[in-house]
Amino acid sequence: MNTVQNNTVSPSLLAAMNPAGAATQSSAAAAQDTFMKLLVTQMKNQDPLNPLDNAQVTSQLAQLSTVTGIEKMNTTLQSLIGSYQSSQALQAAGMIGHGVLVVGSSLNLSNGRAPFGIDLAGAADNVKVTILDASGRPVRSMNLGSQPAGMLPLQWDGRTDSGAAAAGGQYSFTVSATQAGQKVSADSLAFGQVASVASGSQGVVLNVPGLGPVNLIDIRQIL
Incomplete structure (x- = not known):
């Protein structure tokens, strides 16, 4: 009797299977990591007499969220464009000979x-x-x-x-x-x-x- 094992696929294997997606995720993660490091460094070295207020921190976090969202949206749009072109090509193939x-x-x-x-x-x-x-x-x-x-x-x-x-x-x-x-x-x-x-x-x-x-x-x- 055959059995199917439900093993967890490692992130490294997923990255090897989908290098384009892995590169996009890596880029987004790197940007977030760099931003958070800069924010933490800024907070550590802030002037005790003039510290960052909540509005400044919230504004910077919102900027990070916006940039990340735009990058994800671009990736999604590229995927949709590719799917649309493939669909058009299949439809156009029916015109051969006409x-x-x-x-x-x-x-x-x-x-x-x-x-x-x-x-x-x-x-x-x-x-x-x-x-x-x-x-x-x-x-x-x-x-x-x-x-x-x-x-x-x-x-x-x-x-x-x-x-x-x-x-x-x-x-x-x-x-x-x-x-x-x-x-x-x-x-x-x-x-x-x-x-x-x-x-x-x-x-x-x-x-x-x-x-x-x-x-x-x-x-x-x-x-």
Whole structure:
């Protein structure tokens, strides 16, 4: 029959298992020890004719408590940030292989299709998209007419204004929108496919070929 022993783990073993936590505790303990030594030395060498009053001692103890509390709070926040980033990375991993729309104006025409999108700040009665080649020359104008506010996924079929098939490769596009003759703010959204996910000091970053590293918070839509 197997038994489980409930032995007490020594502080030194705990420190070896968690060096970061041990270092933080050691730092906090050292600060408290130094403070108390200074306070005791101050009290021992105080002027008998002008001793420290209770208010002074209480004030210094309160300062120690504040400093210790801030240090513990910083440690707790760092732990929470690490947990949050790990959670974000796990969620972002589910986006691998999926298409995303992010702020950008690039287009990649492949096999006669080039997905992209726009994001309208308000409703517009006239929305126009102009697709440009690598030298900046217009090759296709798309009049989308009236559109509601919000994101609108789109796709270029690779045809020019003359009806000819454009060569595959990199293009760009611009968008203009008006409502009753007044300009409506509109963001261009580039399309890409998530290849991998990384987590670091900058938070969770998605690797999107053709667009480069993309922060998770910059994703406008998952397709």
